[in-house]
Amino acid sequence: MDLKLHDTRVIVTGGGAGIGRAIVDGFLAEGAAVAVCDIDADALGRLPDGVFHRRVDVGIAEDLAAFIEDAIAHLGGLDCLVNNAGIAGPSAGIEAIDLADWNRTLAICLTSQFVCASRAVEALRRSANASIVNLSSVAGRVGFPQRTPYAAAKWGVVGLTKSLSIELGPDRIRVNAIMPGLVAGDRQRRVLEARAQNRGRSFAEVEAEAFSLTSIAEYVTPEQIADQVLFLASERGRTISGQAISVCGDTRALA
Numbered sequence: 343m344d345l346k347l348h349d350t351r352v353i354v355t356g357g358g359a360g361i362g363r364a365i366v367d368g369f370l371a372e373g374a375a376v377a378v379c380d381i382d383a384d385a386l387g388r389l390p391d392g393v394f395h396r397r398v399d400v401g402i403a404e405d406l407a408a409f410i411e412d413a414i415a416h417l418g419g420l421d422c423l424v425n426n427a428g429i430a431g432p433s434a435g436i437e438a439i440d441l442a443d444w445n446r447t448l449a450i451c452l453t454s455q456f457v458c459a460s461r462a463v464e465a466l467r468r469s470a471n472a473s474i475v476n477l478s479s480v481a482g483r484v485g486f487p488q489r490t491p492y493a494a495a496k497w498g499v500v501g502l503t504k505s506l507s508i509e510l511g512p513d514r515i516r517v518n519a520i521m522p523g524l525v526a527g528d529r530q531r532r533v534l535e536a537r538a539q540n541r542g543r544s545f546a547e548v549e550a551e552a553f554s555l556t557s558i559a560e561y562v563t564p565e566q567i568a569d570q571v572l573f574l575a576s577e578r579g580r581t582i583s584g585q586a587i588s589v590c591g592d593t594r595a596l597a
Contacts, residue, residue: 345576348373350471351417352575353410355400355458356427358385360527361477364564365424366393368572377413379406379427400427400454401446410461420465422575425455425476425499430529431492433536444491451495455502466515473516473575476503477567480523480590487597488540489533496521500586507584516583518574523590524552526561551597558591 352369356362358380369376370390379398380386386395394416398409414420431447432439455476466472481489482496503519510517524530538548553559570589573579 345372345572345578347572347576350374350421350575351419351469352376352422352424353413353417353420353458353462354378354424354426355398355406355454356380357395357424358382358389360529361522361525361564361567362424362426364568365426365571368565368568369422369575372572374422375417377417379409379413381427400457401449403453403457406454406457407461410458414462414465419468420462421469421471421473423458423462423466423474424571424575425458425474427451427454428477428495429492430533430536431489431495433488433533433540435488436490439491447491448495448498451492452498452502455499459502459506463510463513463515466510467513469515471575471577471580472514473518473579474503474506474510475571475574476517476519478503478519478521478586480521480588480593481596482519483521483586483588484593484595488537489596503586504584511583516574516579518579518582518584519586520567520570521586521588521590522562522567523556523588523593524561525567526563530561555595555597556591556593560591562589562591 357366357378377394383397400406428451432443476499478499479496481493482500486493507517538545
C-alpha cells in the first residue's frame with residue numbers, strides 16, 4: 343500500500359530505539375523527512391545519515407521546546423508530530439512511590455506531549471495533511487496496579503488527545519492516540535522483571551499471567567505500532583480523529 347507520505351515532514355520524540363525507532367524507520371521507508379529526539383545519544387548515533395536529531399531529556403520543557411522549534415525550522419514546516427517518548431516509571435505500591443518519581447513519570451509521559459503540541463500547532467496549521475499521534479498505553483484504558491504514575495499519565499494522554507481533537511478539528515488537524523499492549527523488546531522485559539521481583543515470582547510466571555489476560559497471547563511488535571501511526575498520518579486516515587486505538591491483542595486487564 344502506497345501511503346503517499348513522500349516528503350511528509352515528521353517529528354518523533356523518543357525515536358532512537360524501540361517503538362520510536364520503528365516509527366522513524368517506517369516514515370523514512372515511505373520517503374518522509376524525519377526529525378528525532380531521544381535521551382540516548384548512542385541510539386541517536388545509529389540513525390541513518392541525514393536524519394536531524396538531538397539528545398533531549400523531554401522532561402526538561404525548555405530543552406524540548408527548543409528542539410521542536412529547531413526541528414520545524416530544519417524540516418521547513420511540519421505535517422505530523424508523533425509524541426512517543428515515555429518511561430515505565432516505578433513499580434511499587436502507592437505508599438512506596440516517591441513524589442519525585444511520580445512527577446518525573448508524568449513530566450515525560452504526559453507533560454512532554456503538551457509541550458510538543460503547543461510548540462508544533464502553528465506549523466501544523468499550515469500543513470495540508472496535519473496530524474498528531476500520541477502514544478498512550480492499554481494502561482490508559484484498564485489501569486495498572488503497582489504502576490500508578492504510568493497509568494495516570496497514560497490516561498492523561500487520552501484526555502489530552504480527545505480535547506485537542508475537538509480544539510484543533512476546525513484547523514483540520516487530526517489528533518489520535520495509540521494504546522499498545524505487551525510490546526516485544528527490552529523495555530517490556532524490564533517491566534515484567536520488576537513485577538516478578540516485587541511479587542517474589544519468576545519471570546515466566548508473571549509473563550504467563552500477563553498473557554492470560556490477553557485474547558491473542560503474543561507480543562505486539564514495534565512495527566505493528568508503526569504501521570498504525572503511518573496510516574493515521576496518511577491521507578487514508580484523514581477522517582480519523584479523537585480516537586484512542588488499542589493495538590494490544592485485546593488485553594482485558596493488567597495485573
